[in-house]
Amino acid sequence: MGTVTTADPHASFLADKGGKVFVAGHRGLVGSAILRHLVSLGFTNVVVRTHAELDLTRQSDVEAFFAAELPRYVVLAAAKVGGIHANSTFPADFIAANLQIQTNVVDAALKCGSVRKLLFLGSSCIYPKFAPQPIPENSLLSGPLEPTNEWYAVAKIAGIKMCQAYRIQHGFDAISAMPTNLYGPQDNFHPENSHVLPALIRRFHEAKASNAAEVVVWGTGSPLREFLHVDDLADAVIFLMDHYSGLEHVNVGSGSEVTIKELAELVKEVVGFQGKLVWDSSKPDGTPRKLMDSSKIQEMGWKPKVPLKEGLVETYKWYVENVISAKK
Ligand SMILES: NC(=O)C1=CN([C@@H]2O[C@H](COP(=O)(O)OP(=O)(O)OC[C@H]3O[C@@H](n4cnc5c(N)ncnc54)[C@H](OP(=O)(O)O)[C@@H]3O)[C@@H](O)[C@H]2O)C=CC1
Numbered sequence: 001m002g003t004v005t006t007a008d009p010h011a012s013f014l015a016d017k018g019g020k021v022f023v024a025g026h027r028g029l030v031g032s033a034i035l036r037h038l039v040s041l042g043f044t045n046v047v048v049r050t051h052a053e054l055d056l057t058r059q060s061d062v063e064a065f066f067a068a069e070l071p072r073y074v075v076l077a078a079a080k081v082g083g084i085h086a087n088s089t090f091p092a093d094f095i096a097a098n099l100q101i102q103t104n105v106v107d108a109a110l111k112c113g114s115v116r117k118l119l120f121l122g123s124s125c126i127y128p129k130f131a132p133q134p135i136p137e138n139s140l141l142s143g144p145l146e147p148t149n150e151w152y153a154v155a156k157i158a159g160i161k162m163c164q165a166y167r168i169q170h171g172f173d174a175i176s177a178m179p180t181n182l183y184g185p186q187d188n189f190h191p192e193n194s195h196v197l198p199a200l201i202r203r204f205h206e207a208k209a210s211n212a213a214e215v216v217v218w219g220t221g222s223p224l225r226e227f228l229h230v231d232d233l234a235d236a237v238i239f240l241m242d243h244y245s246g247l248e249h250v251n252v253g254s255g256s257e258v259t260i261k262e263l264a265e266l267v268k269e270v271v272g273f274q275g276k277l278v279w280d281s282s283k284p285d286g287t288p289r290k291l292m293d294s295s296k297i298q299e300m301g302w303k304p305k306v307p308l309k310e311g312l313v314e315t316y317k318w319y320v321e322n323v324i325s326a327k328k
């Protein structure tokens with residue numbers, strides 16, 4: 001159990017590098033990037049637990065953890081996460097685990113009395129399937145959701161509303177960030193349950209290694225997606241922890257989008273696969289387009305830095321060095 005360092009209660013997050021920060025989900029794509037950034041910024045008192053050490057779906061364990069550790073800041077990057085196939089195959093897991101994790105963490109963070117600020121991570125899937133593009137924050141709850149991930153989206157919407165309710169009733173400084181589709185080191189490269197970008201890296205890599213003639217890609221290739229490198233997201237999370245204390249959630253996107261066909265061609269080029277692409281239109285396309293309007297965070301002074309091709313080259317290198325090499 002670590003000790004809580006005393007510091008100026010009015011200090012900004014970045015001026016309080018000895019303040020205890022709990023990063024929930026520190027081994028995932030997002031949590032690991034946030035942890036790397038905090039360490040490189042000089043934060044000295046970061047507390048973490050793996051899923052096996054602390055199951056955040058268990059309320060009494062979560063309450064005991066907060067009462068013992070008394071963190072000053074919480075970043076909630078632990079969640080049940082997956083791509084279009086996992087979301088539509090396991091709707092009960094996605095709604096139940098996410099409601100449990102976020103409810104337990106936000107409530108225990110308030111009750112323990114030590115937390116000055118909490119950031120909850122949602123996702124762009126909270127918005128209606130046919131929201132105006134680019135999607136402004138005030139599109140929330142203005143229309144029906146995309147059916148392939150509505151269970152997950154409903155949990156994430158409940159998380160935003162819980163942060164708002166705790167701010168209104170208890171004056172608790174809980175904020176919410178809504179990232180677009182993310183990618184980078186420590187992503188999930190599962191063949192079926194991952195998101196499109198890591199799935200394609202793996203599929204093209206394996207096809208190249210086995211000299212396969214073709215690679216199958218899901219859907220029609222026409223949906224548009226906006227991708228943000230997880231290092232940019234980690235930078236935005238730390239920026240919001242330092243700069244933002246509002247009721248409304250904040251979109252975090254790169255501002256540029258590609259079709260899934262363009263993405264597949266780019267991954268093919270980066271991996272160096274020479275065969276052809278085959279489209280499996282029996283697989284769902286999901287939402288046709290979800291470009292975020294990120295003007296709110298940009299007007300506060302944050303902007304993304306990593307171009308898609310550069311991020312993809314770096315992520316493929318990470319995959320080869322860490323996932324493929326580990327198997328040998
Ligand atoms: N990936 C993306 O494209 C996007 C992600 N987001 C959001 O970012 C957040 C993080 O996502 P991402 O990093 O991709 O997810 P990952 O699946 O990569 O990581 C999830 C993390 O949560 C932990 N976790 C899951 N269930 C539990 C549990 N019951 N108790 C304790 N820990 C648990 C896992 O722990 P362990 O490793 O120990 O098993 C893991 O560290 C989520 O809220 C997600 O909605 C938003 C938009 C896009």
Ligand SMILES: C[C@H]1O[C@H](OP(=O)(O)OP(=O)(O)OC[C@H]2O[C@@H](n3cnc4c(=O)[nH]c(N)nc43)[C@H](O)[C@@H]2O)[C@@H](O)[C@@H](O)C1=O
Nearest residue numbers: 082083084087123125149194195196199218219284285286
């Ligand atoms: C971040 C966001 O991510 C999820 O939504 P999504 O954007 O639809 O996610 P996706 O990455 O799985 O798919 C994007 C597109 O890509 C196509 N696609 C092609 N080939 C593969 C493929 O091999 N795998 C996957 N997964 N998709 C493929 C796929 O058919 C779709 O058209 C949410 O469930 C939820 O998790 C969420 O919030």
